[in-house]
Amino acid sequence: MAELTPFQTVGPFFAICLSEPGCAFIAGQNVVGRHLTIEGTVRDGAGAVVSDALVEIWQANAAGRYAHPDDHQPKALDSHFSGYGRAPTDAAGRFCVETVMPGRVPGPDDALQAPHLLLGILARGILTRLVTRVYFDEEPSTSEDPILALVPAERRSTLIAKRTGENEYRFDLVLQGDGETVFFDV
Amino acid sequence: MAGETYRRPRDDVHPPRDFPGYRSTALRHPRQALVLIPQTLSELTGPVYGHGSVSDADRDLTNRGHGEPLGERIIVEGRVTDEDGRPVRDSLVELWQANAAGRYAHRVDQHNAPLDPNFTGAGRAVTDDSGRYRFLTIKPGAYPWLNHANAWRPAHIHLSLWGPCFLTRLVTQMYFPGDPLLALDPIYNSVPDPRGRERLISAFDLSLTQPEFALGYRFDIVLRGRQATPMETHHG
Numbered sequence: 001m002a003e004l005t006p007f008q009t010v011g012p013f014f015a016i017c018l019s020e021p022g023c024a025f026i027a028g029q030n031v032v033g034r035h036l037t038i039e040g041t042v043r044d045g046a047g048a049v050v051s052d053a054l055v056e057i058w059q060a061n062a063a064g065r066y067a068h069p070d071d072h073q074p075k076a077l078d079s080h081f082s083g084y085g086r087a088p089t090d091a092a093g094r095f096c097v098e099t100v101m102p103g104r105v106p107g108p109d110d111a112l113q114a115p116h117l118l119l120g121i122l123a124r125g126i127l128t129r130l131v132t133r134v135y136f137d138e139e140p141s142t143s144e145d146p147i148l149a150l151v152p153a154e155r156r157s158t159l160i161a162k163r164t165g166e167n168e169y170r171f172d173l174v175l176q177g178d179g180e181t182v183f184f185d186v
Numbered sequence: 187m188a189g190e191t192y193r194r195p196r197d198d199v200h201p202p203r204d205f206p207g208y209r210s211t212a213l214r215h216p217r218q219a220l221v222l223i224p225q226t227l228s229e230l231t232g233p234v235y236g237h238g239s240v241s242d243a244d245r246d247l248t249n250r251g252h253g254e255p256l257g258e259r260i261i262v263e264g265r266v267t268d269e270d271g272r273p274v275r276d277s278l279v280e281l282w283q284a285n286a287a288g289r290y291a292h293r294v295d296q297h298n299a300p301l302d303p304n305f306t307g308a309g310r311a312v313t314d315d316s317g318r319y320r321f322l323t324i325k326p327g328a329y330p331w332l333n334h335a336n337a338w339r340p341a342h343i344h345l346s347l348w349g350p351c352f353l354t355r356l357v358t359q360m361y362f363p364g365d366p367l368l369a370l371d372p373i374y375n376s377v378p379d380p381r382g383r384e385r386l387i388s389a390f391d392l393s394l395t396q397p398e399f400a401l402g403y404r405f406d407i408v409l410r411g412r413q414a415t416p417m418e419t420h421h422g
Contacts, residue, residue, distance in 0.1 A: 014346075
């Protein structure tokens, strides 16, 4: 068996290749679904903002279908929607995502998962990518999500975006310390 | 629906999140244990690029200006496979690096070395049917950083790949054989397994080398593979 190539940090200079400044613009106006904006700040263990992080997003479309050949669900694809975006943080550690609310997708033992985004976080000082999920408050299925149920109850709130407006949400990432975001071993 | 899951890497494959020798990890690693979750359809899918936007010119980093960039031309070629040796086809490989003087074309880089107007240091390629990718670029220079006294990064090239799904994502760095700075570099040495560190060093390859033109370096990349037995999760 071939041995894996190890991870290395993305370093501070990825922007010359991996990202353009500004929001991860995942869904344009012609994409079907409830359009929303997620904004947040990335902070380190001293509470300082992380201004050189890259947040990568992967999600299903509004119907709960992934734009990927291994998703064979009989649900509609949206030709305008790839489900993927990249959001570099700015000087204030902020990132934002403009997208649509994802539909529900199957989880373990065919239990439906609540609407969620997958996030991968890369930065100087992060040697191996960190992986987390964004769920949504006021979304009834969030409380019965089979993956969220695996997270200690007192830490689940770190994975739930707070609704701050009709279609606006806030989701902060805390890499370490008080309110540390839950990161997953996948 | 995606059925087969992906093998989980051994603990000594990837760097630990807290590595005291690399100072920036101190406040940027979670203290709580990662929460182990099953691989669901969400993790077993991932971004599929529209490759129409990647042209052959994108993998030539020497064609970006009005003239040739300064430095030693090199060819970087390799195969991307999974752990079972199967080629990872039609997959985007993104590359970025410092110029020959050890300076990145990035506003944050304050190293007092010259920028090269003919070198941006960014390129993209797509793997072919055998998983092969190839770049023409310039050998990057070493550069100082502030991690510790008299700290220098060995010459390296950053590479970013997605592979078939969210779980196969890899961001890594390719180094050059025989570099005396490797033994002193905390980022390189954060990889626990010495054989893993060796896999980050490209191999000089005379068969890739083009006479009167450029030296060739081979850098093969292995992404996570699927496991045949038994399934962690059940999809309908």
